[in-house]
Amino acid sequence: xxxxxxxxxxxxxxxxxxxxxxxxxxxxxxxxxxxxxxxxxxxxxxxxxxxxxxxxxxxxxxxxxxxxxxxxxxxxxxxxxxxxxxxxxxxxxxxxxxxxxxxxxxxxxx
Amino acid sequence: xxxxxxxxxxxxxxxxxxxxxxxxxxxxxxxxxxxxxxxxxxxxxxxxxxxxxxxxxxxxxxxxxxxxxxxxxxxxxxxxxxxxxxxxxxxxxxxxxxxxxxxxxxxxxxxxx
Numbered sequence: 001x002x003x004x005x006x007x008x009x010x011x012x013x014x015x016x017x018x019x020x021x022x023x024x025x026x027x028x029x030x031x032x033x034x035x036x037x038x039x040x041x042x043x044x045x046x047x048x049x050x051x052x053x054x055x056x057x058x059x060x061x062x063x064x065x066x067x068x069x070x071x072x073x074x075x076x077x078x079x080x081x082x083x084x085x086x087x088x089x090x091x092x093x094x095x096x097x098x099x100x101x102x103x104x105x106x107x108x109x110x
Numbered sequence: 111x112x113x114x115x116x117x118x119x120x121x122x123x124x125x126x127x128x129x130x131x132x133x134x135x136x137x138x139x140x141x142x143x144x145x146x147x148x149x150x151x152x153x154x155x156x157x158x159x160x161x162x163x164x165x166x167x168x169x170x171x172x173x174x175x176x177x178x179x180x181x182x183x184x185x186x187x188x189x190x191x192x193x194x195x196x197x198x199x200x201x202x203x204x205x206x207x208x209x210x211x212x213x214x215x216x217x218x219x220x221x222x223x
Contacts, residue, residue, distance in 0.1 A: 032209045043114075043200055043214040044153075051209065088153065094208045096141060097166050100153040 003027045004091050006101025015110050019076035023089035023101045026070065030091040030099070033065050035074045038086045038103070047087075048074065079108045112137060114203045114215035122221045128189040131218045133201030135182050139213075140206035141165070142184035144176060147198040147217070159184050160206050191222045 006023040013019055021035075032051045036044035048063040050056045050072075056063045064073040072089055089101040115134040123129050135142050143166075144156040155168040159178035176186045188195055198219050202212040 034211065036214070041219075043116075043216040046211055046213055049211045090153075090212075092209060092212075095166050096143060096158050096160075096204060096208065096210075096212070097155045097168070098143075098145075098153075098202075098212060099155070100145075102152045 001026055002101075003030075003099040004089060004101045006089050006104060008102040008104060010105040010107065012107045012109060013079055015079060015081060015108055017079050017108075019074075019079050019083065019106055019108075021074045021076075021087050021089070021104050021106075023072045023091075024070055025072070025091045025099070027091070027093060027099070028070075029093035030070075031094055032092050033063070033072050034090045034092075034098070035061075035063055036088040036090060037083075038088060040085075044088055076106075079106075081108050081110050084108050114201055114213055116199075116201050116215035116218050118218060119216065120219050120221075122223060123191050124223055125191055125193060127191050128187060129191060129220060131186045131188075131199055131201075131220075133184045133186070133203075133215060135184070135201075135203030136213060138205070139203040140182050141204045142178060142182065143202040143204070143212065144184070144186050145200045145202065146170070147200055148196075153200070156186070188220075193222050196220060196222045 035048040062075040086103040090098045143158040158166040198217045
């Protein structure tokens, strides 16, 4: 079992819709969580960093962590065509070694 | 503030050859981690260097090695290249503390033929 599971299925949404992405993790030692956005042929770009359970909001992006169920989510409000990318969740446990999900390819249709 | 710089961006090598990739972290950052990204396996941790010492290592064969210099720049070396080593190699920069944000470079795309 991978430490971080992310259903890699592609997701297509119309412009303006809410995008909802989810991951689960199995390692109880994981303490911090990140979401990255990766455009084709580019490196991952850090979107959100969270350390505790609860919600963290940054503009149109909201990251949600539930440590009791080992569940992490990313919501993108008012999605734009420029949000079309692959989104990766990552978890870490204090040794700077990140475990990543497989990524979700999101397409926002104008 | 400059970001993470990886060179070269693209490489084509032949099976059996060796390759060296370079990473310059964000100014002031002391930790550099390397990851391999493939379509089948996603992003996998190779190793982390902090203050010129390998601090953490993933589950890759000994053909994969690295080092870090006193200015925090890091190099990764892969010897005796195999076709399966074709991947995007990414370098991540952190301040060096625990549980801190990791910032990635654009990666080096290695193709082994």
